[in-house]
Amino acid sequence: MASDQVEIRKSVTPGAISMLLSNSSPDSPSDIPEIIVQVVDLKPIGSSSTRFTFTASDGKMKLKAMLPTHFSSEINSGKLQNLGLIRILDYTCNSIPNQPEKALIVTKCEIVCPSLDMEIKSDVKKEETGITLKPKQEALTKSDAKKEELGVTSKPKQEMVTKSAVQIVHEQHGNAAPAARLAMTRRVHPLASLNPYQGNWTIKVRLTNKGNLRSYRNARGEGHVFNVELTDEDGTQIQATMFNEAATKFYPKFESGKVYYISKGSLRVANKQFKTVQNDYEMTLNENSIVEEVQGEAFVPETKYNFVRIDRLGAYVNGRELVDLIGIVQNVSSTLSIRRKSNNDTIPKRDITIADDSNKTVNVSFWNDLATDVGQQLLDMVDTSPVVAIKCLKVGDFQGVSLSTLSRSTVVINPSLPETKKLRSWYDSEGKGTSMASVGSNLVSPNSKTGSRSMYSDRVFLSQITDDPTLGQDKVRADEIANKE
DNA sequence: CCCCCCCC
Numbered sequence: 001m002a003s004d005q006v007e008i009r010k011s012v013t014p015g016a017i018s019m020l021l022s023n024s025s026p027d028s029p030s031d032i033p034e035i036i037v038q039v040v041d042l043k044p045i046g047s048s049s050t051r052f053t054f055t056a057s058d059g060k061m062k063l064k065a066m067l068p069t070h071f072s073s074e075i076n077s078g079k080l081q082n083l084g085l086i087r088i089l090d091y092t093c094n095s096i097p098n099q100p101e102k103a104l105i106v107t108k109c110e111i112v113c114p115s116l117d118m119e120i121k122s123d124v125k126k127e128e129t130g131i132t133l134k135p136k137q138e139a140l141t142k143s144d145a146k147k148e149e150l151g152v153t154s155k156p157k158q159e160m161v162t163k164s165a166v167q168i169v170h171e172q173h174g175n176a177a178p179a180a181r182l183a184m185t186r187r188v189h190p191l192a193s194l195n196p197y198q199g200n201w202t203i204k205v206r207l208t209n210k211g212n213l214r215s216y217r218n219a220r221g222e223g224h225v226f227n228v229e230l231t232d233e234d235g236t237q238i239q240a241t242m243f244n245e246a247a248t249k250f251y252p253k254f255e256s257g258k259v260y261y262i263s264k265g266s267l268r269v270a271n272k273q274f275k276t277v278q279n280d281y282e283m284t285l286n287e288n289s290i291v292e293e294v295q296g297e298a299f300v301p302e303t304k305y306n307f308v309r310i311d312r313l314g315a316y317v318n319g320r321e322l323v324d325l326i327g328i329v330q331n332v333s334s335t336l337s338i339r340r341k342s343n344n345d346t347i348p349k350r351d352i353t354i355a356d357d358s359n360k361t362v363n364v365s366f367w368n369d370l371a372t373d374v375g376q377q378l379l380d381m382v383d384t385s386p387v388v389a390i391k392c393l394k395v396g397d398f399q400g401v402s403l404s405t406l407s408r409s410t411v412v413i414n415p416s417l418p419e420t421k422k423l424r425s426w427y428d429s430e431g432k433g434t435s436m437a438s439v440g441s442n443l444v445s446p447n448s449k450t451g452s453r454s455m456y457s458d459r460v461f462l463s464q465i466t467d468d469p470t471l472g473q474d475k476v477r478a479d480e481i482a483n484k485e
Numbered sequence: 486c487c488c489c490c491c492c493c
Contacts, residue, residue, distance in 0.1 A: 216487060225487045243486060274488040284486090338492045347491065367491065398493070406490050 010085060010113045012036050012120055016058035020104055024093035025193040029108060035088045036112055037065075038120050042075070042082040049076055056088075056104055059120040063093075065104035068197060074111065083119060085112035094200045095187050105198040191236035194267055196281065202263040204294065205230035208237065208303050209276075209391070212369075212407045213251045226251055227408065229277055230262070237277035237304065240265065245287040256410075259297040264289045276322075276392070276408065303410070305391060307419065310439045311358035313403070316395040325403065326389040326419045327354035328427045330361060330436075332379040335371055350375035354388065357426040360439040364393065364403040366411075374411045381413075385432070387423050389415040400440015 013019070013036045026032050037056040045051040050072045056065040067075070074080045090108035189201040209229035216225060223244045231237045240262075242250050254260070262285070270282040285291070305324040308316065316323050331353035338349045350371040355361045366375045378386065391410045393403040405411075414420060423431075 211487095214487075214489080216489075218486090220486060223486070227487075241487065271488075276488095336492080340491050342491075345491085349492070365492080394490075402493095404490080404492095408490090 010116070012038050012058045012085065014058060015060075016088075017056065017061035017063050018058075020056070020063065020088070020091065020093055021102060024102070024187055025189050026090070027190060027192060029090040032089065032091075036085055037088060038116065039080065039082060039084045039086055040119055042080075042084075044072075054082075056106075057120065059122045063104045064101060065106060066198075067106050068108065071106075071109070079114055080111050081115040083117070084115045086110065087112050092189070092193060092198055092201070093187075094198070103200075105200070107195060107197050188261070190234055191230070191232040191238050191279075192234060194238070194281065194283075196267040196269070199264070199266060202261055203230070203232060204259065204261055205232045205238075206259045206297070207254050207256055209408065209410055210254055210256045213247055214407065224248070227276075228254055230260075230283075231304075235304075236279070238279045238281065238283050239270070239275075239277050240283040240285055242285045246285050246289065249287055250285060250289075250291055253291055253293070259294040261292045261294060262289065273320075303389075303391060303412070305389060305417075307389075309358045310354070310356045310360040310362045313362060313395055313401045313439055317397050317401055319395060322392045322406070323395055323403075324389070324391045325354065325356075325362070325364070325393055326387065326415075326417070326423065327356035327362075328423055328431065329353070329378050329382055329386050329388055330355050332375065332382045334379075335375065348372050350379075352378060352388070355427075355431060355436050357423060357431065358439075359431070359434055359436050361436045362401060362403055362439045363399065364390065364405070366405050368407070370405050370409065370411060374413070377413060385427060387414050387420045388412065389417065389419070398440075399438065401438075402440065 013034055016035045016037050019033060019035055023032075037058055039054045040057050040062070042052060042054040045053055051069055052067045052072060052075055054065050054067065056063045071080070080086065086106070086109045088104075088106055088109050090106075092105045092107065093102045094105060095102055187202065188204045191203055191205065194201055194203070207228055208231040211227040213224055213226045216222060224247050225241060225243050226247045227242075228240050229237055230240055265283045265285045267281045267283055270280060275282075305326070307326050308323040310325070310327065313323065329352060331351075333351040336349045336351075337346045339346050347368055348371040350366045352364045352366055352375070353361050354364055378388065389412045390403075390405070392406055392408050394406055396402045396404055
C-alpha cells in the first residue's frame, strides 16, 4: 500500500471500497481485513430516524450504504455523525436492480471517530471518484480479478465497480450452463451469509427435502403449510417454510433434487426445538418470493444423512431426535389400512423389515404415500434385497425398538452411497445366510442366540423364522389388521 | 403462523 495515501492518523483504509466489492459476501466476519471508511451523506430513511443510509468513502471510491438498524441510537446520540469513521466488521454488498451500482449493507461495525473536519479526498483523477459509473468501461479479465483479490493490482480501482453481476456469477461458476434471469441481475449469495437483517439476496440452492403440504388448525388460526430443506453449493442447509398462498403457489413448483434461484424470502432465528438442519436461521417464503428453476445444474449436494446402526437405535427410543437409517430390505408387508384413533381416518401403512451389518433387524412402518408408492416399489423388488436409505425416522418402543416414517421422511432405494456398497458386500458374503434378531429383542436378552422375542410382545418377526423373503406378504388382509384391537 | 405424524 502506498504510504502517501495515509496522511492523517485517523483515516480510511486505502482501497476499502475495492476490498468490499471484491468480497461481496464474506463467509465469516473473521475473514474480513481491517476496513475503515468515512461516512458521508449520512441521512435517515424517511422521517423515522431508525434506519440510516450513507455513502461509504475511502477517499477514492464511494459506495451507497446502509447502517444496521440498531445503530440509529449511536447516530441520534451523536456518537456517529456525518464525516465520521467506522470500522466495518461484517457486511454484504448487494446489486440494486436496474442500477449499475452495488449497495453496501453494513451488518456489524464500530465507530472509529465520530466525525472528521472534512471529507477525505485523495488526489485522483476526476472520473475515478464517486460511484457514478461509465458504461463504456471494460470488464475485468479473470486474472485481473484475481490480482484485485490479492491486492496487487495496479489498475484503477474504478474497474472493480464496473464488474457486473453477470461477470461475478460467471467467475464463481465457471462453465455453468447459461445463467437464468435472476443470475443475470443478482449476485448469488452463499446460504451461510444470509441473516435476518438484510433481505436483498439471491441464493442458488438444491431442494434436498420436500415436505408435504399440510393443513393445520390451532389457537392461532388455521391454514396450510409446507417445508422444504435447501442446500447450497457449499453444503450449507436451511429450512424454508411457506404458508397458505405461498404454500399452494410453490408446492407444485418445488421438486426434490432440482436447483432454484430464490430471492425475496425472509429469515428469522430458527426454533432450536424443531430444527431439522444445521442453521441458526430459518427462511419464510411468501407469495411474493421469487423461485426460479435452474436448468441443467452441475453441482449435486448430497443429502446429509446421520445414519444410526440398528444395534444403536436403543438410545433414541421415544426421544425427540430423529434418525436416519440405511440397510437391506428383508421383508415388505402388504398395504394395511390403519384406522387412526383420534379421528377415525384410515391411512395406509406398510411394514418393512430392514437389516444391517450389525446383524440386527428392525421394523420400519411406512405411512401414507411412502406406504403406497415406495412401499410398493420395495415389495416389487424385495427379492433383490434392495438397500434403502431413510431420512428422518421416529424411534418408538413397539416390540422394543420400532421405527416410523413421518411426513418429512424420505426414502431412497439403492442410493449412490459408500454405505450401499458396504452393505451389499456384507449381505452377499454373510448377511444373507445369517438369521438376524430384531434389535428390540436385544433389550430383553442381550446374550440370547435366537433373540426372537421382544419385551412387549410375543410376536416374532417373519424374517426371523424363515429365510423365505416372500413369506408374510399378502398373508394378512389389510382390513383384518385395521379392525383388530 | 408449522413443529401433528397415526396402528398394533
